[in-house]
Amino acid sequence: MSKIDTIQLAHGGGGRLSDALIRDEILSRFGEGPLKSLPDGATLPKIDGELVFSTDSYVVKPYKFNGGNIGNLAVHGTVNDISVSGGIPRYLSLAMIIEEGFPISELRLILDTIKTSADECDVKIVTGDTKVVARGQCDSIYINTSGIGEKLKGFDLGKHRIKPGDAVIVSGNIGDHGMAILAAREGINIDNNLVSDTASVQRLVQSLHENFAYAVKFMRDPTRGGVAAVLNEIVSDTSYGIELDSVKIPYSREASSIAEMLGIELLNVACEGRMLLICDNSVASDILNLWKNMPEGKGAEIIGYVNKEPERVSIKTVTGGRRLVDVPTGELLPRIC
Amino acid sequence: MSKIDTIQLAHGGGGRLSDALIRDEILSRFGEGPLKSLPDGATLPKIDGELVFSTDSYVVKPYKFNGGNIGNLAVHGTVNDISVSGGIPRYLSLAMIIEEGFPISELRLILDTIKTSADECDVKIVTGDTKVVARGQCDSIYINTSGIGEKLKGFDLGKHRIKPGDAVIVSGNIGDHGMAILAAREGINIDNNLVSDTASVQRLVQSLHENFAYAVKFMRDPTRGGVAAVLNEIVSDTSYGIELDSVKIPYSREASSIAEMLGIELLNVACEGRMLLICDNSVASDILNLWKNMPEGKGAEIIGYVNKEPERVSIKTVTGGRRLVDVPTGELLPRIC
Numbered sequence: 001m002s003k004i005d006t007i008q009l010a011h012g013g014g015g016r017l018s019d020a021l022i023r024d025e026i027l028s029r030f031g032e033g034p035l036k037s038l039p040d041g042a043t044l045p046k047i048d049g050e051l052v053f054s055t056d057s058y059v060v061k062p063y064k065f066n067g068g069n070i071g072n073l074a075v076h077g078t079v080n081d082i083s084v085s086g087g088i089p090r091y092l093s094l095a096m097i098i099e100e101g102f103p104i105s106e107l108r109l110i111l112d113t114i115k116t117s118a119d120e121c122d123v124k125i126v127t128g129d130t131k132v133v134a135r136g137q138c139d140s141i142y143i144n145t146s147g148i149g150e151k152l153k154g155f156d157l158g159k160h161r162i163k164p165g166d167a168v169i170v171s172g173n174i175g176d177h178g179m180a181i182l183a184a185r186e187g188i189n190i191d192n193n194l195v196s197d198t199a200s201v202q203r204l205v206q207s208l209h210e211n212f213a214y215a216v217k218f219m220r221d222p223t224r225g226g227v228a229a230v231l232n233e234i235v236s237d238t239s240y241g242i243e244l245d246s247v248k249i250p251y252s253r254e255a256s257s258i259a260e261m262l263g264i265e266l267l268n269v270a271c272e273g274r275m276l277l278i279c280d281n282s283v284a285s286d287i288l289n290l291w292k293n294m295p296e297g298k299g300a301e302i303i304g305y306v307n308k309e310p311e312r313v314s315i316k317t318v319t320g321g322r323r324l325v326d327v328p329t330g331e332l333l334p335r336i337c
Numbered sequence: 338m339s340k341i342d343t344i345q346l347a348h349g350g351g352g353r354l355s356d357a358l359i360r361d362e363i364l365s366r367f368g369e370g371p372l373k374s375l376p377d378g379a380t381l382p383k384i385d386g387e388l389v390f391s392t393d394s395y396v397v398k399p400y401k402f403n404g405g406n407i408g409n410l411a412v413h414g415t416v417n418d419i420s421v422s423g424g425i426p427r428y429l430s431l432a433m434i435i436e437e438g439f440p441i442s443e444l445r446l447i448l449d450t451i452k453t454s455a456d457e458c459d460v461k462i463v464t465g466d467t468k469v470v471a472r473g474q475c476d477s478i479y480i481n482t483s484g485i486g487e488k489l490k491g492f493d494l495g496k497h498r499i500k501p502g503d504a505v506i507v508s509g510n511i512g513d514h515g516m517a518i519l520a521a522r523e524g525i526n527i528d529n530n531l532v533s534d535t536a537s538v539q540r541l542v543q544s545l546h547e548n549f550a551y552a553v554k555f556m557r558d559p560t561r562g563g564v565a566a567v568l569n570e571i572v573s574d575t576s577y578g579i580e581l582d583s584v585k586i587p588y589s590r591e592a593s594s595i596a597e598m599l600g601i602e603l604l605n606v607a608c609e610g611r612m613l614l615i616c617d618n619s620v621a622s623d624i625l626n627l628w629k630n631m632p633e634g635k636g637a638e639i640i641g642y643v644n645k646e647p648e649r650v651s652i653k654t655v656t657g658g659r660r661l662v663d664v665p666t667g668e669l670l671p672r673i674c
Binding site: 018038054151328 | 346347349350351352353354355356374375376377378379380381382383384385386387388389390391392393394396417418419421422423424428430431432433434463464465466468469470471473474475476479481483484485486488495496557558560561562563566570605607664665666670671672
């Protein structure tokens with residue numbers, strides 16, 4: 001029999017080929033710790049205090065893009081969901097649905113990326129699952145990661161704490177991830193300068209916790225639907241609104257030029273390594289200074305303020321006018337994460 | 338606009354339609370507790386002691402079958418993985434990948450089933466994710482559940498504790514789930530008497546913990562690869578083997594007749610509501626009596642014993658001979674869970 005270099009249905013069947021795939025590709029990378037004996041579930045040490053639990057499935061198309069692939073996206077996405085919920089991510093699960101015929105060399109690339117980014121984020125892959133479906137029953141590979149974190153004491157997060165005058169801060173350029181995916185998908189040549197922002201925001205959250213926990217009111221990573229969707233969700237069912245200042249919103253030159261060319265509003269485009277923060281205005285410039293000295297926050301800006309206009313997100317335009325920032329009904333960019 | 342009765346790409350896009358789907362279908366069923374405010378991650382109360390963490394993606398085809406659908410399968414599968422790891426399941430995540438065009442009425446059926454079975458298993462759905470992919474990029478619906486459980490004190494589980502003379506017990510008929518899926522897929526008419534065994538084994542585990550924790554050495558639910566795969570995994574890299582007694586192994590009449598017709602070995606076929614147990618022989622008949630008085634264990638049998646033949650799983654045939662119980666290399670029944 002010649003060497004098998006693509007995924008076969010039998011790799012997911014529970015027999016010898018499944019076993020070989022798990023041992024060669026999973027245990028070789030993640031086999032230290034609870035995964036070692038391949039139990040049905042990982043036994044984890046006691047966590048003192050509340051837990052944070054989050055899940056996301058990743059179906060990004062294409063599965064490789066400038067700045068990474070579905071692997072680091074799947075680590076960062078769940079790490080960030082836990083982080084902005086006020087937790088320190090500790091453990092991840094890794095469940096893959098792979099299409100028959102997927103090259104094993106590509107699977108290795110993805111798993112290497114997962115290993116590297118999990119190490120960087122200081123989270124452990126402790127349990128997993130691999131399913132294989134026939135050709136045409138998924139598109140290359142889909143990955144689910146779920147994560148358990150340890151809730152940080154001291155944060156008191158929630159829409160109810162937000163009040164007019166609070167500052168809205170974003171940690172860096174908006175929309176680079178979504179635009180990088182679009183560029184990869186459509187084969188748009190941008191001299192490779194547009195890189196997905198996929199990254200962990202954990203250190204940004206940690207820095208807030210150490211210095212400004214009491215003044216932080218809301219954190220969220222603006223993924224699907226972008227900054228516009230998150231801000232509209234925040235103001236819904238409240239007595240306040242948010243006004244952005246268009247000249248303050250950070251965009252990369254590369255994302256802007258593609259967005260302009262295609263008529264896309266970057267406020268609706270996903271980031272995968274940025275966070276939105278609403279905090280008491282008295283500490284806003286201190287937080288900005290703190291973040292600007294960290295690699296993950298060097299592009300941070302105060303992009304707007306909470307006002308008294310109920311449930312309304314607006315933006316001051318360059319010419320001094322104002323317009324509403326709405327959430328699109330339809331689908332702008334499917335499968336960006 | 339006419340009423341939307343199938344899943345659209347925009348249901349996964351992060352905009353208004355996504356929001357409506359989550360509110361109408363998810364929050365209406367699971368909105369009590371941590372999911373209520375739709376945070377990125379659920380904050381959960383402190384768990385005293387070790388945690389058990391498990392994940393599985395479900396890609397069963399067809400997604401409906403006699404005895405349930407992908408919904409209760411996804412609850413039971415993860416509940417069982419936590420249970421046989423010696424944990425009490427507490428919290429589940431629910432991540433769905435849905436194909437564009439999937440009927441919303443079918444989604445409701447699945448979510449109702451998830452709600453019912455989660456309630457029955459006393460686990461809470463606390464966090465989730467919904468992705469939509471275009472037609473032909475998945476097959477109807479795939480579901481991932483990950484779960485957190487509370488490790489029971491008192492169990493000491495592991496292959497290293499198994500020794501010759503120990504009993505091997507199964508909690509009920511083998512292979513009903515896999516055969517029910519096959520029947521549904523191939524349109525085999527079996528008068529609807531063959532029902533998937535999908536169910537929780539949590540109460541079986543709990544009963545062992547209360548009475549026999551010290552004597553329990555290994556627990557596993559025989560899903561993909563069936564009983565044969567689990568037993569071969571147990572004996573691998575050990576100095577012992579297992580001999581089964583073919584007349585003791587419980588099969589349903591319906592599964593047997595389909596298996597015979599198609600030439601399938603039921604020892605290789607998945608269950609989704611059974612457990613395999615290896616325990617000290619001194620308590621084997623007591624456990625059998627205990628289980629036989631529980632609805633989930635009424636079909637339980639002692640199907641074999643651990644012996645001194647290293648890494649070998651064998652079976653005593655009806656005629657008194659012996660043969661090897663091997664694990665198939667290839668894929669018998671793709672997408673049975």
